[in-house]
Amino acid sequence: GDSVTQTEGPVTVSESESLIINCTYSATSIAYPNLFWYVRYPGEGLQLLLKVITAGQKGSSRGFEATYNKETTSFHLQKASVQESDSAVYYCALGDTGYQNFYFGKGTSLTVIP
Protein backbone atom coordinates (compact mmCIF):
# COMPACT_ATOMS: atom_id res chain seq x y z
CA GLY A 1 0.00 0.00 0.00
CA ASP A 2 0.86 3.66 0.19
CA SER A 3 2.56 4.76 3.38
CA VAL A 4 5.26 6.84 5.01
CA THR A 5 7.73 5.79 7.68
CA GLN A 6 9.85 8.31 9.52
CA THR A 7 12.31 8.49 12.41
CA GLU A 8 10.72 7.53 15.69
CA GLY A 9 10.90 10.31 18.22
CA PRO A 10 11.51 12.05 20.40
CA VAL A 11 14.79 13.41 19.08
CA THR A 12 16.95 15.72 21.20
CA VAL A 13 19.92 17.62 19.80
CA SER A 14 22.03 20.50 21.01
CA GLU A 15 21.92 23.87 19.34
CA SER A 16 24.28 24.24 16.34
CA GLU A 17 24.44 20.47 15.83
CA SER A 18 23.36 18.89 12.57
CA LEU A 19 20.07 17.06 12.18
CA ILE A 20 18.64 14.38 9.97
CA ILE A 21 15.13 13.00 10.23
CA ASN A 22 14.69 9.97 8.04
CA CYS A 23 11.65 9.45 5.87
CA THR A 24 10.94 6.59 3.49
CA TYR A 25 7.79 6.08 1.51
CA SER A 26 5.87 3.43 -0.33
CA ALA A 27 3.82 4.59 -3.30
CA THR A 28 2.52 1.42 -4.89
CA SER A 29 -0.68 2.97 -6.27
CA ILE A 30 0.56 6.49 -6.93
CA ALA A 31 2.06 7.10 -10.33
CA TYR A 32 3.67 10.46 -9.53
CA PRO A 33 4.03 10.89 -5.79
CA ASN A 34 4.64 14.33 -4.37
CA LEU A 35 6.56 14.61 -1.11
CA PHE A 36 6.16 17.08 1.73
CA TRP A 37 7.49 17.99 5.12
CA TYR A 38 5.01 19.62 7.48
CA VAL A 39 5.84 21.08 10.89
CA ARG A 40 3.88 21.94 14.00
CA TYR A 41 5.54 24.44 16.29
CA PRO A 42 4.38 24.58 19.92
CA GLY A 43 1.00 26.25 20.15
CA GLU A 44 0.57 26.48 16.40
CA GLY A 45 -1.19 24.54 13.68
CA LEU A 46 0.39 22.16 11.22
CA GLN A 47 2.04 24.05 8.36
CA LEU A 48 4.00 23.25 5.25
CA LEU A 49 7.77 23.37 5.61
CA LEU A 50 8.79 22.27 2.13
CA LYS A 51 7.64 20.17 -0.78
CA VAL A 52 9.14 18.48 -3.82
CA ILE A 53 7.07 17.17 -6.67
CA THR A 54 9.79 15.90 -9.01
CA ALA A 55 12.11 13.00 -8.31
CA GLY A 56 15.73 14.06 -8.04
CA GLN A 57 14.89 17.59 -6.96
CA LYS A 58 15.68 19.21 -3.63
CA GLY A 59 13.43 21.43 -1.58
CA SER A 60 14.58 23.89 1.05
CA SER A 61 13.09 26.22 3.60
CA ARG A 62 14.23 27.85 6.85
CA GLY A 63 17.62 26.17 6.53
CA PHE A 64 16.10 22.70 6.10
CA GLU A 65 16.63 20.61 2.98
CA ALA A 66 15.18 17.41 1.62
CA THR A 67 15.92 15.55 -1.61
CA TYR A 68 13.35 13.37 -3.35
CA ASN A 69 15.18 10.11 -4.04
CA LYS A 70 13.09 7.77 -6.14
CA GLU A 71 15.70 5.00 -6.14
CA THR A 72 15.81 4.69 -2.38
CA THR A 73 12.21 5.94 -1.91
CA SER A 74 13.47 8.43 0.62
CA PHE A 75 12.92 12.06 1.50
CA HIS A 76 15.12 12.74 4.51
CA LEU A 77 15.00 16.12 6.22
CA GLN A 78 18.36 17.69 7.04
CA LYS A 79 19.69 20.82 8.64
CA ALA A 80 23.34 21.67 9.12
CA SER A 81 22.94 23.68 12.32
CA VAL A 82 19.74 23.59 14.34
CA GLN A 83 18.43 26.35 16.55
CA GLU A 84 16.27 26.24 19.62
CA SER A 85 13.42 27.70 17.56
CA ASP A 86 13.42 24.54 15.43
CA SER A 87 11.91 22.59 18.31
CA ALA A 88 8.69 21.20 16.85
CA VAL A 89 7.01 18.08 15.54
CA TYR A 90 7.91 17.23 11.95
CA TYR A 91 5.75 15.15 9.63
CA CYS A 92 6.75 13.60 6.35
CA ALA A 93 3.87 13.23 3.89
CA LEU A 94 3.16 11.66 0.55
CA GLY A 95 0.55 13.15 -1.78
CA ASP A 96 -1.18 11.19 -4.46
CA THR A 97 -2.15 12.34 -7.91
CA GLY A 98 -4.86 14.95 -7.71
CA TYR A 99 -4.29 15.29 -3.98
CA GLN A 100 -7.14 13.03 -3.11
CA ASN A 101 -5.17 11.86 -0.17
CA PHE A 102 -2.03 12.64 1.73
CA TYR A 103 -0.30 9.90 3.69
CA PHE A 104 1.44 11.14 6.79
CA GLY A 105 4.16 9.64 8.91
CA LYS A 106 3.67 9.42 12.67
CA GLY A 107 5.61 12.60 13.30
CA THR A 108 9.01 13.18 14.89
CA SER A 109 9.20 15.38 17.96
CA LEU A 110 12.40 17.44 17.95
CA THR A 111 13.77 19.26 20.97
CA VAL A 112 16.78 21.50 20.52
CA ILE A 113 18.71 22.19 23.71
CA PRO A 114 20.35 25.61 23.94
Add this chain to the structure above:
Amino acid sequence: EAAVTQSPRNKVAVTGGKVTLSCNQTNNHNNMYWYRQDTGHGLRLIHYSYGAGSTEKGDIPDGYKASRPSQENFSLILELATPSQTSVYFCASGDWGSGQLYFGEGSKLTVL
Protein backbone atom coordinates in the same frame (compact mmCIF):
# COMPACT_ATOMS: atom_id res chain seq x y z
CA GLU B 1 -3.26 34.56 4.81
CA ALA B 2 -5.01 31.25 4.38
CA ALA B 3 -7.31 30.39 7.25
CA VAL B 4 -9.02 27.23 8.41
CA THR B 5 -11.01 27.37 11.60
CA GLN B 6 -12.50 24.46 13.48
CA SER B 7 -15.18 24.31 16.14
CA PRO B 8 -15.48 23.25 18.81
CA ARG B 9 -11.84 23.10 19.84
CA ASN B 10 -12.67 20.79 22.71
CA LYS B 11 -15.66 18.53 23.10
CA VAL B 12 -16.71 15.93 25.64
CA ALA B 13 -19.48 13.63 24.45
CA VAL B 14 -21.26 10.59 25.82
CA THR B 15 -21.31 7.21 24.16
CA GLY B 16 -24.18 7.01 21.71
CA GLY B 17 -24.51 10.74 21.40
CA LYS B 18 -24.26 12.74 18.20
CA VAL B 19 -21.24 14.93 17.59
CA THR B 20 -20.70 17.45 14.82
CA LEU B 21 -17.30 18.96 14.17
CA SER B 22 -17.34 22.00 11.94
CA CYS B 23 -14.71 23.45 9.68
CA ASN B 24 -14.66 26.75 7.81
CA GLN B 25 -12.08 27.89 5.30
CA THR B 26 -11.58 31.30 3.74
CA ASN B 27 -9.07 30.10 1.14
CA ASN B 28 -11.60 29.35 -1.58
CA HIS B 29 -10.00 25.93 -1.97
CA ASN B 30 -11.92 23.18 -3.68
CA ASN B 31 -10.54 20.33 -1.59
CA MET B 32 -11.21 19.84 2.09
CA TYR B 33 -10.17 16.99 4.35
CA TRP B 34 -10.86 15.54 7.77
CA TYR B 35 -8.06 13.68 9.53
CA ARG B 36 -7.71 12.17 12.95
CA GLN B 37 -4.50 11.78 14.87
CA ASP B 38 -3.87 9.23 17.57
CA THR B 39 -0.78 8.34 19.54
CA GLY B 40 1.36 6.00 17.49
CA HIS B 41 -0.32 6.92 14.25
CA GLY B 42 0.17 9.61 11.67
CA LEU B 43 -2.77 11.64 10.48
CA ARG B 44 -5.33 9.31 8.97
CA LEU B 45 -7.85 10.46 6.40
CA ILE B 46 -11.50 10.03 7.31
CA HIS B 47 -13.38 11.91 4.58
CA TYR B 48 -12.56 14.46 1.95
CA SER B 49 -14.42 16.64 -0.52
CA TYR B 50 -13.76 18.08 -3.96
CA GLY B 51 -16.26 20.87 -3.60
CA ALA B 52 -19.73 21.81 -2.44
CA GLY B 53 -22.06 18.83 -2.42
CA SER B 54 -19.31 16.22 -2.70
CA THR B 55 -17.98 13.91 -0.03
CA GLU B 56 -15.64 10.97 -0.46
CA LYS B 57 -14.52 8.24 1.88
CA GLY B 58 -10.95 8.25 3.04
CA ASP B 59 -9.02 5.43 4.66
CA ILE B 60 -11.02 5.15 7.90
CA PRO B 61 -14.61 6.32 7.21
CA ASP B 62 -16.50 3.82 9.35
CA GLY B 63 -18.57 5.53 12.02
CA TYR B 64 -18.27 8.95 10.38
CA LYS B 65 -20.29 10.96 7.94
CA ALA B 66 -19.32 14.19 6.22
CA SER B 67 -21.20 17.11 4.78
CA ARG B 68 -20.02 19.86 2.43
CA PRO B 69 -22.90 22.30 2.04
CA SER B 70 -20.77 25.09 0.61
CA GLN B 71 -17.26 25.84 -0.62
CA GLU B 72 -16.37 27.22 2.81
CA ASN B 73 -17.82 24.62 5.17
CA PHE B 74 -17.09 20.97 5.75
CA SER B 75 -18.51 19.07 8.72
CA LEU B 76 -17.67 15.74 10.26
CA ILE B 77 -20.58 13.96 11.89
CA LEU B 78 -20.50 11.16 14.42
CA GLU B 79 -24.08 9.89 14.62
CA LEU B 80 -23.40 7.44 17.46
CA ALA B 81 -20.16 8.38 19.16
CA THR B 82 -18.03 5.63 20.70
CA PRO B 83 -15.01 5.80 23.04
CA SER B 84 -12.79 4.57 20.18
CA GLN B 85 -13.50 7.87 18.43
CA THR B 86 -11.75 9.79 21.17
CA SER B 87 -9.03 11.60 19.25
CA VAL B 88 -7.79 14.88 17.89
CA TYR B 89 -9.41 15.81 14.61
CA PHE B 90 -7.87 18.08 12.02
CA CYS B 91 -9.55 19.77 9.13
CA ALA B 92 -7.57 20.98 6.15
CA SER B 93 -8.15 22.70 2.85
CA GLY B 94 -5.97 22.40 -0.20
CA ASP B 95 -5.77 23.55 -3.77
CA TRP B 96 -4.87 21.37 -6.72
CA GLY B 97 -2.33 23.81 -8.05
CA SER B 98 0.10 23.81 -5.16
CA GLY B 99 -0.88 20.61 -3.42
CA GLN B 100 -0.35 22.38 -0.14
CA LEU B 101 -2.65 21.68 2.76
CA TYR B 102 -3.74 24.35 5.21
CA PHE B 103 -4.72 22.94 8.57
CA GLY B 104 -6.98 24.06 11.33
CA GLU B 105 -5.73 23.95 14.89
CA GLY B 106 -7.49 20.72 15.72
CA SER B 107 -10.52 19.62 17.72
CA LYS B 108 -10.00 17.39 20.72
CA LEU B 109 -12.90 15.00 21.17
CA THR B 110 -13.35 12.83 24.23
CA VAL B 111 -16.13 10.24 24.21
CA LEU B 112 -16.98 8.89 27.64
